[in-house]
């Protein structure tokens with residue numbers, strides 16, 4: 001019997017404006033073609049039409065609006081991109097039926113919008129890459145990038161100058177990618193960005209439709225919808241803005257892993273101020289206490305910088321006292337290093353290397369002691385573990401809900417016969433050291 005191959009969706013393009021906009025159109029079409037789309041020379045045959053607009057002069061804006069109107073009248077399924085994308089409110093007010101509006105040079109966003117509007121049908125015969133895309137991680141966990149760039153200007157960081165301000169992806173595009181990853185075997189989604197709590201600020205937390213329901217471009221909505229896909233969902237790089245409190249009940253409900261990766265970097269108010277850290281005014285210790293009341297098993301991971309310019313003995317003692325009280329589950333630390341181009345390099349009060357080393361050693365000793373005590377308290381408990389590696393002799397290594405890959409601890413299993421990478425197993429914890437657990441699968 002002959003195999004009927006699915007025909008790929010067709011994309012139409014109306015390209016207006018200057019040569020730069022033309023190059024943008026070419027890039028977008030090149031990417032879409034390499035993704036498997038066909039190009040349509042007319043409105044009738046197109047499954048979706050892209051209008052790359054120009055907003056340089058009033059006359060150019062009028063021409064762009066007229067082109068959007070024509071594409072809607074002739075085809076109806078229209079995505080707007082280009083310079084007029086900056087006037088998204090105006091376009092949506094005039095043409096509410098437009099499927100998506102993206103700005104100039106937002107190649108990833110416009111291509112993502114096409115994938116949502118006209119998905120490529122999966123075909124083992126046609127697709128050169130698997131449904132979940134090509135991955136450098138093992139099949140059972142995947143990183144899910146929800147935004148690029150950052151609106152903050154932390155004194156030690158050059159990411160905003162390298163990657164620009166925050167640009168969030170549409171929630172429906174993220175959810176579609178997550179759904180494909182889960183269909184392709186991902187069991188754990190690791191949500192990443194520069195600042196996950198700020199997700200959607202640039203989109204003014206607008207709503208998109210996902211499976212017929214409205215989903216805001218907001219961390220809480222996104223976390224809840226990701227949680228419904230049936231994989232573990234782990235949130236990284238969360239700053240403690242007040243709305244983070246609303247994610248904790250999702251953890252208590254089991255939709256999102258009871259795990260928060262919050263890069264506090266310091267605790268002393270004067271160092272945080274010099275660092276220009278976001279959300280440092282929040283009463284963090286109180287909030288950690290209330291999070292633990294709602295979700296007693298929550299694991300909090302963080303990283304800290306010691307020896308930041310101007311850090312005094314008193315600042316460091318404050319940090320150590322804070323860590324004693326916070327009882328964080330996982331801590332990473334760095335000695336401050338000037339990064340070329342960072343504002344912190346010109347701050348006064350450079351801390352001598354030997355002082356940095358001494359503070360680093362004291363901090364690591366304290367946090368290792370806290371970690372060891374917390375892991376000791378797990379001995380005798382049953383926990384869920386995702387298996388990262390399994391050998392033929394019955395040994396296996398996995399992670400609990402409190403452990404992200406590469407950065408946290410591991411759970412070492414004995415007598416794990418018949419268990420494979422990516423399996424979830426219930427484990428009895430038998431022993432612990434400073435960072436890892438040791439146990440045996442049950443049943």
Ligand code: SF4
Pocket residue numbers: 150151152153154157158159160194195278
């Ligand atoms: S450290 Fe994080 S929050 Fe601060 S500027 Fe860099 S990316 Fe943004």
